[in-house]
Amino acid sequence: MSVLVVGSVAFDSIETPFGARREVVGGAATYFALAASCFAKVQVVGAVGEDFGPEHRAVLERRGIDLLGLERLAGRTFRWSGRYSYDLNSRETLDTQLGVFEKFDPRIPQPYREPRFLFLGNIDPVLQQVKRPELVGCDTMNFWIEGKLEALKRTLAAVDMLVINDSEARELAREPNLVKAAGVIRALGPSTLIVKRGEFGAAAFGGAHPFAVPALLLDSVSDPTGAGDSFAGGLMGYLASRAGDGPVDEAMLRRAIAMGSVLASFTVQSFGVEGLLDLTRERIDERYEEFRRLSHFHDA
C-alpha cells in the first residue's frame, strides 16, 4: 500500500553545536518520504527549482520514492537555514527563502488520484483533486494557526489525523490543558489527534483510551531538524504497510506511533536526512524492541 505526501522539498543549512551542513536536501516532505519509505511505497507531490539537480533527486530515488509529482519550476528551490542552541532545545531561523514554493499550486498527477493514505504537510489543501482516501493525515505549524486560521479550519474538517506539536495544540485550541485541547481540536474534524512532544515523546487522542509514549533516550543527538516529519512519515508508512490487515485500529495506531518515534530517533542522531538513508527494517525492528523495553513497566 502506498502513501502520498504533499509538502515541501528544500535545501537546508543547519548549524548545531556538533557540526553544520550547507544546502543539503531537506524539507518536510523529504523527511516524511524517507521515513515512510522504510515501510511502504511513497509518492511525493512538491516543487523544486532549476537548482535541484539529479544528485538531489537521487537522495529520494535511491529509497524507491516516486517523484512523478515533484515539479521542477523556473526559479530557486525553497531554502531554510537555522541554528540550534547548545542544548538543542531551541532553534533560531536565520533565513527563509520560499523560492518556487511561494507560488506553488500543487497538482496531483493522474496516477496518484486514488490514494488510500494521504499526508498534507504544511501546504494548502489538495483534497478536491483526489478520491476520498481511507486516511488523511495533516501536519501544521504556527504559520497556519496564526496566519490562516479559517483556511486551517476548513482543511481540518476533512482531516482524519492531525499531527502537531504540543504548543501548537494548545495554541490552536486556546486551552493550556492538553486533554481539553485535544477535545476542542477533535471537534474541528480530526478523529485522531497526535501530539508531538519533542524529546518527551508523543501523545495520541482518539481511541478508546488516550495514549502516550516517552521518546527514546539517546546518548547522542546531532541535529533535531526533521524529527517531527520523520515521526509522521514513519507513522503513516507503517499504517500503510499494515492496511491489508484491515482498518486502522487502536493497537495498530499505537504501534505506528512507536514506529514514528523510532524513525525520529534515527533522524536526530545524524545531520539532516543522513540517518534515514541507509536504514534497514532489521535496525528499525531492533530499535522498536528497544523502545518497548524502555517504556513498558508491567510484564506480569
Add this chain to the structure above:
Amino acid sequence: MSVLVVGSVAFDSIETPFGARREVVGGAATYFALAASCFAKVQVVGAVGEDFGPEHRAVLERRGIDLLGLERLAGRTFRWSGRYSYDLNSRETLDTQLGVFEKFDPRIPQPYREPRFLFLGNIDPVLQQVKRPELVGCDTMNFWIEGKLEALKRTLAAVDMLVINDSEARELAREPNLVKAAGVIRALGPSTLIVKRGEFGAAAFGGAHPFAVPALLLDSVSDPTGAGDSFAGGLMGYLASRAGDGPVDEAMLRRAIAMGSVLASFTVQSFGVEGLLDLTRERIDERYEEFRRLSHFHDA
C-alpha cells in the same frame, strides 16, 4: 516494611488559576509520607514550631504515619508561599520563612535506627545515625546544587537512589544530554538515578536498560505543589511494601516508578495534600491499570 523519611514539614500558601489555600499543612516530608502511607508504614523525622497543633498532626496521623520523630521546637513552622502561572508550568515563590527548620539538626529516634528504606528529602545527611539501610533514597534541589555542592557530593556517595528533576540532573552533571548526565551522576554514587520530568513523566537509569514513562494525561490539574514528593513517596512506599519479595529488581523498580506517577497524579488534581487524604488501594490500582493502558503499545 516501613519507610523512614527525613525532610520538611511546612505550612504552604498556594495560589493557582483555579483557587488558593492559605497555611495548609505541606512540605516535602508531608507529601512523601502521605503518598508512601498508601503502601507501607511511614516514620517521619522533621521539625515543626509551636504553631503546629494537634489538628495539623492529625493530617498525618489519620493515615497511620508515625510522628515520634517530628520534633516540636520553640518558634514558628517553616512557611512557603507561591503562585503558579496560568498554564501551571512555572511558579513564583512569594515568600519563604524557614522558622524552626533553619536550625533544625535532625536526630533519629532510637526505634528508627535500623531502617530498611530511608529517604532524605532536602536536608542534611543523617546517615551516621542509622544502621546501613537496604536502600537510601535522596531528593535534592537547586539550593543544594548551587549552594553546597561539596556537601551534596559527600551525601551522594552514600545514596543508592537519587530522585531529581530534569533540569537539576543536567545542572548537577553540567551536561545537557540526559543519558550522559545520568552517567556522570551515577559515577558520584547513586546506582539508580530517577529523573522527574513534570507533566512529561519520569525516566530512570541504573537497570540493564533505561526506563521512561510519560505522565498520566489529566483533564484537570489544580495544583502541582508536592507532585515530585508524592512521586518519591509512592515509589519508595511501593518498594518497601514489596521488600519481602526479595531485593529490589528492575521490574519492581519500574512498577514502583509507575506507582509514584499514579500518586503524583492524585496530588495535582486537588489542592495541597487534599488528593492524598482519602486514597484507597483500590483507586490506586485502578489508576495504575489506566496508566498501563495509556502507555503500552505492544500487546502481541
